[in-house]
Amino acid sequence: MANNVAVVGIGQTKHNTQRNELSMPGLVREAATRALEDAQMTWADIDAVVIGKAPDTFEGVMMPELFLADALGAPGKPMLRVHTAGSVGGSTAMVAAGLVKAGVHERVLTVAYEKQSESNAMWALAMKIPFAPPLVAGAGGYFAPYVRAYIERHDVPDDIGIKVAVKDTNNGVLNPYAHKQMTVTYDEVRDSMMLWDPIRFLESCPSSDGACALVLTSEAHAASGKLPPAWVHGMAWRSEPTMLARQDKVNPRAGQECARDVYAQAGITDPRRDIDCAEVYVPFSWFEPKWLENLFFAPEGEGWKLTESGATSLDGDIPWNMSGGVICSNPIGASGMLRFAEAAMQVRGQAGAHQVDGAATALGHAYGGGSQFFAMWIVRNTKP
Amino acid sequence: MTEHSLTASHVVEYDYTRSLGPVLSHFVTGLRDRVVRGTRTKSGRVIVPPLEFDPDTYEDLGADALVDVGEAGVVTSWAWVHEPRPSHPLDQPFAWVLVQLDGADTPLLHALDAGGEDAVSTGMRVQVRWAQDRVGGIRDIACFEPEGAS
Numbered sequence: 001m002a003n004n005v006a007v008v009g010i011g012q013t014k015h016n017t018q019r020n021e022l023s024m025p026g027l028v029r030e031a032a033t034r035a036l037e038d039a040q041m042t043w044a045d046i047d048a049v050v051i052g053k054a055p056d057t058f059e060g061v062m063m064p065e066l067f068l069a070d071a072l073g074a075p076g077k078p079m080l081r082v083h084t085a086g087s088v089g090g091s092t093a094m095v096a097a098g099l100v101k102a103g104v105h106e107r108v109l110t111v112a113y114e115k116q117s118e119s120n121a122m123w124a125l126a127m128k129i130p131f132a133p134p135l136v137a138g139a140g141g142y143f144a145p146y147v148r149a150y151i152e153r154h155d156v157p158d159d160i161g162i163k164v165a166v167k168d169t170n171n172g173v174l175n176p177y178a179h180k181q182m183t184v185t186y187d188e189v190r191d192s193m194m195l196w197d198p199i200r201f202l203e204s205c206p207s208s209d210g211a212c213a214l215v216l217t218s219e220a221h222a223a224s225g226k227l228p229p230a231w232v233h234g235m236a237w238r239s240e241p242t243m244l245a246r247q248d249k250v251n252p253r254a255g256q257e258c259a260r261d262v263y264a265q266a267g268i269t270d271p272r273r274d275i276d277c278a279e280v281y282v283p284f285s286w287f288e289p290k291w292l293e294n295l296f297f298a299p300e301g302e303g304w305k306l307t308e309s310g311a312t313s314l315d316g317d318i319p320w321n322m323s324g325g326v327i328c329s330n331p332i333g334a335s336g337m338l339r340f341a342e343a344a345m346q347v348r349g350q351a352g353a354h355q356v357d358g359a360a361t362a363l364g365h366a367y368g369g370g371s372q373f374f375a376m377w378i379v380r381n382t383k384p
Numbered sequence: 385m386t387e388h389s390l391t392a393s394h395v396v397e398y399d400y401t402r403s404l405g406p407v408l409s410h411f412v413t414g415l416r417d418r419v420v421r422g423t424r425t426k427s428g429r430v431i432v433p434p435l436e437f438d439p440d441t442y443e444d445l446g447a448d449a450l451v452d453v454g455e456a457g458v459v460t461s462w463a464w465v466h467e468p469r470p471s472h473p474l475d476q477p478f479a480w481v482l483v484q485l486d487g488a489d490t491p492l493l494h495a496l497d498a499g500g501e502d503a504v505s506t507g508m509r510v511q512v513r514w515a516q517d518r519v520g521g522i523r524d525i526a527c528f529e530p531e532g533a534s
Contacts, residue, residue: 019403043443130394
């Protein structure tokens, strides 16, 4: 019988282009100390630390778990490092939650970060490895053809991406931690520079410095935090190869299977009806309609209709990316954990101006690599 | 048919950036101004170079916890380098030393220009030899030298 897992502390940095007033240890500590404060715990209360970030080549810090063990209070305790590309923040939270679920540890601190201002993420993704096909420089160039394929496959109106970008960017203004703090209009997004056709500048995530941290506990410590906990009702992850000719990158099978798994664990049969809000990894605006279908919020080919109708707005029937999402802040390694954290903040009622009234069930989602790693959790304000 | 295993070289090179943060920035700007700084921990120990957080309790130690220490101290351990390499701080044979500066509770690693191996011993007193041009970095300390050498 697995143990229940409670999210009792949540912390994040102010995300920005450059947090160069902070060292890397200082960056992760800003998030971690906030999570401990929210959990009303000290470093001594923590049994184990789980850290995640995107590839080591991004900042050129080989083995950040060694570099940051001291800064995260890990000496004398177990310390694990997780890596699953862009979904790593979600996977990291799940490794930490797994330690509690399995009864190995009672109180686990998990942290994810990226300091993009000190890194070289674009060229780290464009490494030309002998005997292997090169990936194009940057994630936008890699994903643009799949966005185009989505639009053409389902004959989607070509401005859905603009509408998502307007929604998410304006949500970010309600979130004091969000990197982008700007209101945008439909025309401003439409007229912004085309970076990787059909993806425009204002439809794309920024490069951010930032970190996120969670304190996860067993039921025995679930009342520790300043607020009642968020309870984990389901966790699932899936992988598929980077390059496989018959793979469907528009609607990846691993994402569908991951969603089915997490919904089954949480007793969700109709996600649009049974989930109150969702924080989903949308680094380029067109991923909202794609993932609405991949995660079964809409039938295949109809995800864009939810966006167009306003259903995914903060005041819609199924708000997506209340925090402003990845479009507003993208400290890559932390981005998945920020999605998981926002889901937990919503059901704890601590999301401030971007709070969905009465949110009781929320989905946190992350994906990474070439749409090949998926991580999801469902949290509720009630115990499983 | 002969079996071949092909190989190709794979050179990876990127430019990265590093930010020192509020505490170590004070340390290196101190070196530029010919001052060595450490941090006083909650328990009263002085750590050199300074840390952003207490190594015992992991609480934040901000710039408020910085203290100046002496520019002379005691060698607590050493290793002689017979043939310096191009990247070493000195061209002539020298000693890597751990120096516990006056007022510090932890030793700092640096190079000692002692003239010869016989002139180095654990417990000897040494002092900083400052670099002529100081830019804010650990090499603002050119090396250590026996106390009273200059």
